[in-house]
Amino acid sequence: MPEQIISIAIVQNEHKKLLISRRQKDQHLAGKWEFPGGKVEQGEALEVAMLRELKEEVGLTATKYSLFDSLSFQYDELHLHLNFYLVTAYQGEATSLEGQQIKWVSAAELSQYDFPKANLTVINKLL
Ligand SMILES: Nc1nc2c([nH]c(=O)n2[C@H]2C[C@H](O)[C@@H](COP(=O)(O)OP(=O)(O)OP(=O)(O)O)O2)c(=O)[nH]1
Numbered sequence: 001m002p003e004q005i006i007s008i009a010i011v012q013n014e015h016k017k018l019l020i021s022r023r024q025k026d027q028h029l030a031g032k033w034e035f036p037g038g039k040v041e042q043g044e045a046l047e048v049a050m051l052r053e054l055k056e057e058v059g060l061t062a063t064k065y066s067l068f069d070s071l072s073f074q075y076d077e078l079h080l081h082l083n084f085y086l087v088t089a090y091q092g093e094a095t096s097l098e099g100q101q102i103k104w105v106s107a108a109e110l111s112q113y114d115f116p117k118a119n120l121t122v123i124n125k126l127l
């Protein structure tokens, strides 16, 4: 099965809190907490996909960001390659645009939330 490429935004605000959002019932990994992001479209650059998903899901426009981690992960039938960007400046107010729960939490608080397995190494690197 081919790898699906995913771009993800780890948004950090001026108080060093990180934006997390909860996956919906009908989605893969339903109910898990995640960082906003999604599938890279055909021919789309990785960071353009991150910018698009961030805007579509929570209404933010990233203005300063860099690649934080990039890893492959196999979930039963799904092979993903995840590109995590750390966003340290942005425009707009975080808004739930897809009806999902969203929250700002400190890095230390991330362990209290149920994230997908693929996120564990990244969460450790944020501490
Ligand atoms: N956004 C996001 N996805 C993650 C994280 N960790 C993780 O394993 N994933 C997985 C879940 C999904 O299989 C995939 C992301 O795809 P997605 O379901 O968000 O895709 P999308 O936003 O384009 O949504 P859709 O329109 O296809 O429903 O990556 C994470 O922190 N953020």
Ligand SMILES: [Mg+2]
Residues within 6 Å of the ligand: 036, 037, 038, 039, 053, 057
């Ligand atoms: Mg998504």
